[in-house]
Amino acid sequence: MNSPKRWFKIFLVAVTCTTLLSGAAIGTTLVRMALITLAHSAEIIVRVRCIKSEARWESGSIWTFDDLEVIETFKGSPSQRLRIRLAGGRVGHLETKVEGVPHFAPGEELVLFVEHTSAGDYSITGWAQGTFRVHRDTSGEARLTQDTSHLAVFDARTRQFATASIRNISLSEFREKLSAALGAPVPERPEGQR
Amino acid sequence: MNSERIPRNASLRKLASSTICMLLAFYIGATPDARAYSFGYTVADMRLPTAQSGGTACPQPDHWNTNLPGGINRRWSTSLGASPLTIVTLDQTPVGQLNEVESVISESFAVWTGVAGTTLAPASLAPLQRIADPAPCNSTDGLNTVCLNQNDPAFTTGVLSFTRVTTADFIADQPVPNHPASTFVGEIVDADILINPTGNGGVFATPAALATNPQAFDLESVLTHELGHFFGFEHSGVWSAAMFPIAPPAGAFLAPRPSPQSPDAPLADDDRTGLRLLYPDLTDAVHTGVISGRTLPVNPLSLEGQSGVTGIFAAQVVAVDNATGAVVASVQAGWSCGGAGPPVFDGFYSLQRLLVGPSQSYQIYVEPFTGPEDSSDVAGDLVNICRNSMTDSNWPQPFSCTVPAVSTSFTARIRPPG
Numbered sequence: 195m196n197s198p199k200r201w202f203k204i205f206l207v208a209v210t211c212t213t214l215l216s217g218a219a220i221g222t223t224l225v226r227m228a229l230i231t232l233a234h235s236a237e238i239i240v241r242v243r244c245i246k247s248e249a250r251w252e253s254g255s256i257w258t259f260d261d262l263e264v265i266e267t268f269k270g271s272p273s274q275r276l277r278i279r280l281a282g283g284r285v286g287h288l289e290t291k292v293e294g295v296p297h298f299a300p301g302e303e304l305v306l307f308v309e310h311t312s313a314g315d316y317s318i319t320g321w322a323q324g325t326f327r328v329h330r331d332t333s334g335e336a337r338l339t340q341d342t343s344h345l346a347v348f349d350a351r352t353r354q355f356a357t358a359s360i361r362n363i364s365l366s367e368f369r370e371k372l373s374a375a376l377g378a379p380v381p382e383r384p385e386g387q388r
Numbered sequence: 389m390n391s392e393r394i395p396r397n398a399s400l401r402k403l404a405s406s407t408i409c410m411l412l413a414f415y416i417g418a419t420p421d422a423r424a425y426s427f428g429y430t431v432a433d434m435r436l437p438t439a440q441s442g443g444t445a446c447p448q449p450d451h452w453n454t455n456l457p458g459g460i461n462r463r464w465s466t467s468l469g470a471s472p473l474t475i476v477t478l479d480q481t482p483v484g485q486l487n488e489v490e491s492v493i494s495e496s497f498a499v500w501t502g503v504a505g506t507t508l509a510p511a512s513l514a515p516l517q518r519i520a521d522p523a524p525c526n527s528t529d530g531l532n533t534v535c536l537n538q539n540d541p542a543f544t545t546g547v548l549s550f551t552r553v554t555t556a557d558f559i560a561d562q563p564v565p566n567h568p569a570s571t572f573v574g575e576i577v578d579a580d581i582l583i584n585p586t587g588n589g590g591v592f593a594t595p596a597a598l599a600t601n602p603q604a605f606d607l608e609s610v611l612t613h614e615l616g617h618f619f620g621f622e623h624s625g626v627w628s629a630a631m632f633p634i635a636p637p638a639g640a641f642l643a644p645r646p647s648p649q650s651p652d653a654p655l656a657d658d659d660r661t662g663l664r665l666l667y668p669d670l671t672d673a674v675h676t677g678v679i680s681g682r683t684l685p686v687n688p689l690s691l692e693g694q695s696g697v698t699g700i701f702a703a704q705v706v707a708v709d710n711a712t713g714a715v716v717a718s719v720q721a722g723w724s725c726g727g728a729g730p731p732v733f734d735g736f737y738s739l740q741r742l743l744v745g746p747s748q749s750y751q752i753y754v755e756p757f758t759g760p761e762d763s764s765d766v767a768g769d770l771v772n773i774c775r776n777s778m779t780d781s782n783w784p785q786p787f788s789c790t791v792p793a794v795s796t797s798f799t800a801r802i803r804p805p806g
Contacts, residue, residue: 227545227546232546235545235546253526253527254526254527254528254529255526255527255528255552256528256554279541279542280542281540281542281550281552282552284557287433287556287557287558287560287563288528288554288555288556288557288563288564288577289430289554289555289557289772290528290552290553290554291428291450291552291553291554291555292542292550292551292552292553293550293551293617293622293623294547294550295542295550297771309544309545311541311542311543311544312539312540312541312543313541315541317541317542317544318544319544319545319546320544320545320546320547321544321546321547323546324544324546
């Protein structure tokens with residue numbers, strides 16, 4: 195039997211290698227978007243509450259449509275109710291699964307970065323990157339965590355991966371950051387980016 | 389995790405039990421998205437007659453029927469981004485470009501069908517067909533397609549590629565067009581891979597072109613990973629696995645490349661073990677080892693308030709080959725299911741399909757899902773193992789369960805035998 199020390203060393207090596215890894219999150223491959231890029235890419239930025247989440251067939255595929263009640267608007271002029279489209283969901287006896295697509299439950303509070311899809315309706319910019327979950331701390335203060343806080347995503351410009359997601363910040367702090375991002379010059383987009 | 393409890397293998401259990409505890413929570417803390425290898429799961433619709441539901445609410449791992457007449461159909465769209473060029477090949481002639489891309493797709497499939505000890509063999513797949521349709525991946529039509537240049541409405545800014553996998557929760561005559569009767573719950577009936585680099589400035593290169601295009605992603609590595617989803621995998625927490633959620637950086641690839649001698653070379657043992665579990669070959673006499681047990685809190689009172697939870701949920705349990713030091717298998721542990729189900733949250737783990745031999749031995753370690761990822765991410769992976777009246781109207785109560793909150797505040801030690 196090998197000594198525990200040896201295994202400890204092996205995993206130290208694994209940790210080091212993991213830390214040094216750089217690449218893109220795959221399964222779903224995302225290009226890293228900093229808050230300033232997200233802010234300028236999105237047409238609408240809103241704090242919402244999920245009212246209803248419903249999957250249905252459309253054009254041969256299963257899609258989930260989430261109805262959202264707008265609580266606060268940071269960018270754009272959305273109506274009081276917003277409907278977004280996300281890939282996958284369960285209808286009848288079939289379920290389509292797409293890794294990386296956020297799922298919302300009725301009653302859940304979120305901040306979403308929203309843009310038009312090629313179908314003419316709305317979806318979330320960068321899927322998980324444009325999704326921020328709102329939770330309340332013990333004092334009742336709203337705090338936000340980006341869905342990609344657990345993911346590393348690829349930065350097309352630096353060709354590096356990064357985990358610079360937003361995690362557990364107060365809503366007021368988020369408003370300040372977003373305001374600064376929206377007020378900053380439009381970042382030069384990576385080649386080919388919409 | 390299988391649908392039934394696995395009998396413990398006494399000799400392997402002894403080895404596992406004698407293993408010294410390792411506190412490796414910091415490891416997961418350094419990992420961007422550390423999860424054990426995992427599968428998609430489907431729970432049968434228990435409102436249906438037994439003949440259609442299979443009679444159990446135990447989650448069934450998503451996988452293909454490898455005995456489909458004519459094999460699992462597969463095709464790819466020859467529509468490629470031209471302006472800008474998004475798939476870089478060494479051969480730039482129109483015919484040569486298509487041949488080179490097709491060769492990469494074929495090799496990527498062969499990586500998964502090249503694993504010994506599974507029923508997913510090259511013969512399980514129908515010949516790879518070319519189609520000219522530029523947008524064949526937008527339909528759950530039972531035709532399994534790779535699209536390298538389709539602007540699906542699912543794509544938004546920042547999304548480069550994804551895989552869409554559809555499963556059936558019942559046994560049916562024909563769940564989708566072009567797919568014959570499904571024979572088990574969780575059968576994959578349609579899968580499409582969509583890559584759309586155009587909108588985001590990404591470029592992919594074939595292995596032949598990668599060296600001279602170091603700014604490009606390796607098409608073969610990305611396809612190999614996506615095909616893991618195609619065959620039923622979710623992400624692995626093993627950093628060397630093809631199903632680890634971080635791709636090789638631009639200019640790099642999953643090494644070593646496949647070869648005729650080692651078609652599955654880019655995979656790690658974790659991927660292979662997972663595949664042997666998804667597509668078990670009952671004639672495989674060498675990958676028969678099982679290490680199983682339960683992860684339990686020292687103080688059972690710590691589980692108070694969690695109805696129906698009698699063990700740690702969830703934990704990553706990993707088996708390491710003593711001879712090589714390689715991680716050979718890892719599981720998202722914490723539940724089990726037998727008979728008619730539903731799952732119970734008893735801390736159960738089962739590492740299966742391990743290589744057995746006179747000098748073969750393993751150590752295991754257990755770690756919580758903590759670190760930069762939220763524990764809800766793990767719960768999100770496992771959310772499909774339960775159905776109840778909240779998820780489905782008129783769901784029968786005896787088959788209901790609710791996925792509990794993920795425990796994160798524990799360290800683990802292996803209880804000595806006795």
